[in-house]
Structures are given as C-alpha cells and as structure tokens.
Amino acid sequence: GAGVSQSPSNKVTEKGKDVELRCDPISGHTALYWYRQSLGQGLEFLIYFQGNSAPDKSGLPSDRFSAERTGGSVSTLTIQRTQQEDSAVYLCASSLAHRGTAFFGQGTRLTVV
Amino acid sequence: ILNVEQSPQSLHVQEGDSTNFTCSFPSSNFYALHWYRWETAKSPEALFVMTLNGDEKKKGRISATLNTKEGYSYLYIKGSQPEDSATYLCAPYNQGGKLIFGQGTELSVKP
Numbered sequence: 001g002a003g004v005s006q007s008p009s010n011k012v013t014e015k016g017k018d019v020e021l022r023c024d025p026i027s028g029h030t031a032l033y034w035y036r037q038s039l040g041q042g043l044e045f046l047i048y049f050q051g052n053s054a055p056d057k058s059g060l061p062s063d064r065f066s067a068e069r070t071g072g073s074v075s076t077l078t079i080q081r082t083q084q085e086d087s088a089v090y091l092c093a094s095s096l097a098h099r100g101t102a103f104f105g106q107g108t109r110l111t112v113v
Numbered sequence: 114i115l116n117v118e119q120s121p122q123s124l125h126v127q128e129g130d131s132t133n134f135t136c137s138f139p140s141s142n143f144y145a146l147h148w149y150r151w152e153t154a155k156s157p158e159a160l161f162v163m164t165l166n167g168d169e170k171k172k173g174r175i176s177a178t179l180n181t182k183e184g185y186s187y188l189y190i191k192g193s194q195p196e197d198s199a200t201y202l203c204a205p206y207n208q209g210g211k212l213i214f215g216q217g218t219e220l221s222v223k224p
C-alpha cells in the first residue's frame with residue numbers, strides 16, 4: 001500500500017477482554033515497530049521485527065502483551081485481559097531496512113472501560 | 114534501551130521567534146540520529162536522518178546539527194510560525210539498536 005495502515009482506528013473494550021490491533025506496513029519494508037503513547041507520555045517502544053530475525057520484545061510491559069508478524073508483512077499486537085492502564089494510542093511504523101527512516105501509521109486509540 | 118533526553122520538555126514562543134532544542138544520547142556505538150515531527154492528530158513524520166559528526170541538515174526554516182563525540186544534536190527553527198507547533202522527537206540508533214525515541218519537545222507557536 002501507499003502507507004502504513006492500522007486498524008481499527010478506535011477501539012473501546014471492557015476491562016478483562018482481549019484485543020487485537022493490526023498493522024499493515026509499506027510493501028517491501030523489512031523492519032516493523034510497535035509503540036504506544038499513554039496520556040501525557042512520549043512514544044514508548046514495545047516490540048521490533050526485522051526480517052526473519054527473532055523479534056526484540058524488550059519493550060513489552062507485561063506477558064499480557066504479544067505480537068506476531070506473519071509472512072514478513074502484516075503484524076498483530078494482542079493484549080490479553082486488558083486493564084485500564086492499557087488505554088493509549090498504539091502506533092505502528094515500518095522502515096525499508098534496519099535503522100532506516102520509519103514511516104508511521106495513523107494509530108489505534110484503545111480505551112479500556 | 115538507550116537513554117535519550119530531550120530538553121526543554123515544552124516551549125512556548127511567539128510567531129517570528131527563533132528557537133532551538135536539544136537531544137542528548139549515549140555517544141558510544143553511535144550509528145545515526147533521526148528527528149521526527151509529530152503534529153496533533155497526525156502521525157510522526159521524519160525530518161532528518163543524521164549520521165556523521167558535524168552533520169548539518171536543513172529543511173526550509175528548520176535545521177539540525179549533530180555532535181556524535183559528545184552525544185548531542187540541536188534542532189533550530191528560524192522565524193517560528195503557528196504551523197510549526199508540534200512535538201519534535203529525536204531517536205538515535207546505535208550499533209545493532211532499534212529506534213528509541215526521546216520524550217520530545219512540545220513546541221507551541223502563538224500568532
């Protein structure tokens with residue numbers, strides 16, 4: 001596609017439910033990142049995929065968070081048993097190569113009620 | 114995780130003022146530094162990618178310099194306009210690193 005696409009753009013969920021956030025990166029981009037921005041905070045790194053290498057999961061805040069990238073393209077971020085503190089904007093970015101300029105999607109605003 | 118610091122955290126200027134802010138990062142194993150601009154209700158967009166010590170980049174009224182030996186970069190905006198209002202983020206890469214952002218400098222330009 002022309003840019004990084006994320007869906008849904010908004011998601012309201014009840015505490016304790018699982019959610020899946022999707023990211024469709026720019027075609028051919030080998031690197032993919034997930035970040036989140038909580039209210040009043042900066043961009044918090046969550047996870048990084050690069051080609052066929054094992055993902056760097058060092059930013060995932062708890063074991064309720066997981067992500068996968070299928071076929072080196074689409075990625076899904078899953079949050080299990082959501083908590084109110086998970087409410088944030090989740091941003092996905094992709095880049096052509098390791099350490100290349102990142103292009104961001106529009107984000108998914110997650111609200112846990 | 115890299116320790117990236119940006120200052121000031123926020124800045125309020127009048128239209129026409131020139132301003133600058135700082136990004137500090139570990140100088141060891143440096144590979145590149147990215148600057149991004151993040152406007153409200155939009156996605157972050159890349160401004161500059163800087164790799165060499167002494168690099169200077171310019172885009173219109175915005176410019177940036179890089180000192181890899183001491184681990185800092187300055188972003189300058191000449192003659193600020195209301196449309197420059199945004200959060201400016203820096204993100205260094207080190208050898209084998211991923212893209213980690215600083216907390217950003219939030220710039221507000223009043224007409």
